[in-house]
Amino acid sequence: DAGITQSPRHKVTETGTPVTLRCHQTENHRYMYWYRQDPGHGLRLIHYSYGVKDTDKGEVSDGYSVSRSKTEDFLLTLESATSSQTSVYFCATVPGQGNYGYTFGSGTRLTVV
Amino acid sequence: GENVEQHPSTLSVQEGDSAVIKCTYSDSASNYFPWYKQELGKGPQLIIDIRSNVGEKKDQRIAVTLNKTAKHFSLHITETQPEDSAVYFCAASPYRSGGGADGLTFGKGTHLIIQP
Numbered sequence: 629d630a631g632i633t634q635s636p637r638h639k640v641t642e643t644g645t646p647v648t649l650r651c652h653q654t655e656n657h658r659y660m661y662w663y664r665q666d667p668g669h670g671l672r673l674i675h676y677s678y679g680v681k682d683t684d685k686g687e688v689s690d691g692y693s694v695s696r697s698k699t700e701d702f703l704l705t706l707e708s709a710t711s712s713q714t715s716v717y718f719c720a721t722v723p724g725q726g727n728y729g730y731t732f733g734s735g736t737r738l739t740v741v
Numbered sequence: 742g743e744n745v746e747q748h749p750s751t752l753s754v755q756e757g758d759s760a761v762i763k764c765t766y767s768d769s770a771s772n773y774f775p776w777y778k779q780e781l782g783k784g785p786q787l788i789i790d791i792r793s794n795v796g797e798k799k800d801q802r803i804a805v806t807l808n809k810t811a812k813h814f815s816l817h818i819t820e821t822q823p824e825d826s827a828v829y830f831c832a833a834s835p836y837r838s839g840g841g842a843d844g845l846t847f848g849k850g851t852h853l854i855i856q857p
Contacts, residue, residue, distance in 0.1 A: 661844055670747075670830060671785070673844040686844050687742070718784050728773050728792075728836060730845065732784030 631655040632733040634719050640739045647706040649736050651719030653699075659722040660702040661730070662686075662694065664715040671718065677702055709740045743768040745833050747848025755856050760821055762851045764831035765813040771833040774807060774814045775845070779828045788829075789816070818853075826855045 633652045641647050651660065662674040673686030675694040683694050691713060693705045706713055719733040744767040754760045766774075772793035777785035791798045791805045791814065798805050802821075807814040818825055832845040 668849065670849040671845075671847040673846075676844050687846075720784075728775075729787050729790065730775070730777075730785075732777075732786070734784050 632719060632721060632731060634717075634733040634736050636736060637734070638737045640741060641709050643710060643740055644708050647709050647738065649704045649717055649719075649738070651702045651704070651733060653702075653719075653721050655721060655723070655731070656699060657721035657731075658699075658724040660696065661720040661722075662692075662702070662704045663718045663720065664688065664713075665718060665735075666715050674704065674717075706738075709738075711740050714738060714740045743771055743833055743835075743846040745831060745846050745848045747831050747851060749851060750849065751852045751854070753854040753856055754821055756821055756823060758821055760816075760818045760825070760853055762816045762829055762831070762853070763813060764815070764833075764848050765811075766833040766846075767812065768833070768835065769812070770835040773834050773836045774805070775832050776803075776805060776816045777830045777832065777847075779830065779850075785830060821855050823855050823857065826853060828852050 631654045635650045661676040663671045665671050672688045674688055674692050675686055677683045677696045695703045717736045720730045722730055747764045775790035776788050778788045779785045789800050789803050789805050791807050802819045804817040828850045830850050831848045834845045
């Protein structure tokens, strides 16, 4: 996952505050995804993007928004953090054009207190 | 939407033995089935994948089989080694032509433990 950087790696925030997580890729991949990982639930899709300014909702999108103003950056925003959003968040990218393999970042551990 | 079931949740095998993890999926439109390995504190890493026009694929000690009629696919690891200890996830997705997708649906994971 050398081409994908997630920041921050760890964050503790208070309930009700806005939080933005960043995913930066240097691979020029067209498709980008945000997943959350929770014990007993595996990985669940939050939002994804087909290209600049082209995004759509995943399975667990409530309480989250995303933006993609450049190919290399995909931002995930928690408008008003809740304790249920305590999780590990992973960004992933896919090149497209017949290459289906997802590459995941190293994750951001978010704790909402 | 797609639903992926994965079994078992925990699997303990002796070093050198084989391990098999099984998944079923619900959406007949799914045509891409990857397997990921996740080590502690790291992101999932793709280890093997298979498309619906193929019944089996091998890569050294790892193989995946797919039965489209029954909607199930399996991961087989032979001659297991201590470094195979990790959490393994299966996933499924319908892919559009040209690549990319509406996102993978993952199973809940299998914790594979290799006993020395």
